[in-house]
Amino acid sequence: MTQLAEYEKVEVNPELEEKAEKEKARRGLFTALPAYVYLIAFFAIPLVLVFVFSFASRSRTGTPVLADWNLESWARLFDPLVAGLAWRSLWLAVVNTLLCLLIGYPFAYWIATRQRSSTRNLLLVLVLIPFWSNFLVRTYAWRTLLDVDGFVTQFGEATGLWGQLLFTLPAVFIGLLYGYLPFMVLPLFAAIERIDWNLVEAARDLYASGSDAFRRVTLPLSRPGIVAGSILVFIPSLGAYVTPDILGGPNTTLIGEYIVTQFGAARNWPFGAAVSSAILIVMLIATIYYFRSGGRTL
C-alpha cells in the first residue's frame, strides 16, 4: 500500500511532468520545422512587408518610397468610394456564405446519410471533380454560358424569367456560389457523417418530432462543419478577384479587384497595401469571433 502511494507520488511530480511536456514540445517543433521555415519565408515575411508598405509614401511617378512614413493610405480607407466597395464585398461574401450553407447543408446531409460507403465516396468524388480543371477555365466556361448567346441567358429569355446575366451582380453570385460550394459541402459532410445516429433516435424516443430532433441534436452537432465551411467560403469570397473580374461588370467591382488595380494600373502600392491589411484584420476578427462562438464543439 505504501509502495503504491510512493509510486503515485513520483508519477504526479510536477517537475518531471513539465520536463516531459517540454521534451514533447521540442520534438514537435523539430517535425514542424520545414513547415515553419516555409511559412515564415513565404507567408509571414511578405505579410509584414505588405503591412510596412501601407505606411510608406509614393513618388510622383508612382514608385513606392520607404520613407516619409504616414497614415494617409489608412485614412483613405474611409473614402466613400472605398468604403462602398468594401461594404459591397462584405455583404456579397456574407450572402454567398449563407447561400452555400443553405444549398450545401441538405446536400451534405444527403450524402452523409447514404447507407453504403461506396455511394458516399462516389458522391464526394463528384463534388471534387470540378477541382480537376483550372478555376480560371471554369470561370470562363460560365462566361460562355451566361453570355448573350449562352445557354443560361437563352433559356432565361425564352422563358421570360431573366435577360442577359453576364457582367451583372447575379453573374458574380452564380460564379462565387459555383466556385465555393464544395468548400462548404466537404466540412459539412465530415461533421454530419461523424454524428452518432443513436442520438437522433434517442431524441425521437424522448418525444422530439423529426424537425425537433434535427434542430436540437443534428444541427448543433454539425456545428463544427458549419463553422469550418463558413470560414472556408467567407474568406475567399470576401477577397474574390477572378470571378467578379471575369463575370462582373463595371458596377460590380469588389474590393479584391480594387486592390489589384492599386498595385497595377493606379500604381499606388501604399494604398493597396493598406486596403489589403485592413481586409486581413477584418477577416482575422471575424474568424476569431466565429471560432470562439463555435469553439466548444470544434
Added chain:
Amino acid sequence: MSAPAVTLSNVTKRFGEEVVAVDEIDLEIGDGEFFSLLGPSGCGKTTTLRMIAGLEFPTEGSVRIFGEEMGIRPPNKRPVNTVFQSYALFPHMSVFDNVAFGLRMSGIEGSEVDRRVNEAIELVRLSGMGKRSSRQLSGGQQQRVALARALVNRPKVLLLDEPLGALDLKLRQAMQLELKDIQQEVGITFIYVTHDQQEALTMSDRIGVMSRGKLLQVGPSEEIYESPANRFVAEFIGETNFIEGEVTAPGEVKLSNGTLVKARTHSEPGSAVTLTLRPEKLNINAPDTAVPPDRCSLEGKVHRRIYYGDALFYEVDIGTVVVDVMVENRPGVPRWSEGDEVVLDFHPEAAEALTE
C-alpha cells in the same frame, strides 16, 4: 383486468428479402413486470425492443401498448422510453439538459421541469451533478443519466437495451440490484434486453429466451433454469450436461451408456431424448457407495479436475460422454483425482428429458 403493458402478436421483422430478424413472435408482458429478453447477439432481441419503441416497424403482426395498437406510430408518440446500449447522451448538453429533454419536448416548462429533473437525478444518485457536461462522466454515471433521462418522463414502459453491457463486472452487479430496486420503486414495466443469462436470472420476473428471431421459451427465471424447453435454452442458460438416451417408460430413460435412470419425461416410450443435467445437481461419491433409493446413479471415471476457486469441476467419463460435476469448495469435501473410479448420483427431478 387491465390490458397487458405490451402485447406482440405474430410480429415479424424482415430486413430486405432474406434477413428475418424477428420471426412470428407472440408475447404478452404484464403491467409492472420486469421482463427480460435474453439471447445471443443477433437473435432479434434488440430488434424486438426497437419495434416496441417505434424505432423499427414490424413487417407483419401488431404491437400493442396497454391495448392500444401502435401501427407505424413514431417513437415520439409512444408512451415508452428507451435506455440505449451506448447511452446516447447528448454530448452538447449538460446532465440537467439531457434529463430535461423529454419533458421540454412534451411541452412541460418552468419549475416543474426543475423539480422533476432534480427528482430523477436524485433517484439515480447523481445529486449535484446536473451542471456537468455529459462528456465528463464515467461509464457508470453516464448509465445513470441515461436511466434518469428515460424515467423522468414517467413512461408506461421502460425499454432497456443492454444498459449494463459496457460496465465492468463489479459495477454491473451493483447496478443490477439497483435497477431492480428502482423498478420496484417507480413501479413501471421494464423490458430488459441482455445476452447475459446471469443478469436476466438475477433481475427478471420473467424471461423470454430468443434465438434466430424465434421466441423459444417464456417463463419465470426459475422455470427457465430448472425446466428448459429445449437444448438451446438449457445450454444458453447456465452450464449443463447433455446425455443422449431413449424413453423406455414414462419417467424412465435408458442412457447411451446403457444405464437406466429416472427423469422427467414428456414423450412416449421409444422416443429419442436428450437428458439435461446441471453440474451442480450431481453428487460425486466413492465407488460402491450406497445411493439412496430415490436417487439415480451413474458410474464413471474422473477425467480431469478443474479448480475454480469457489468450486471444483470434475469431468467424469461415463463411457459415452464426459459429464461435468460441480462440487462446492468446502473444507472436508473429499477430492478426487484423475483416473479415480466414482459414482455420480442425482435426483430424478433434476434430469429433464428434452426432445429438441
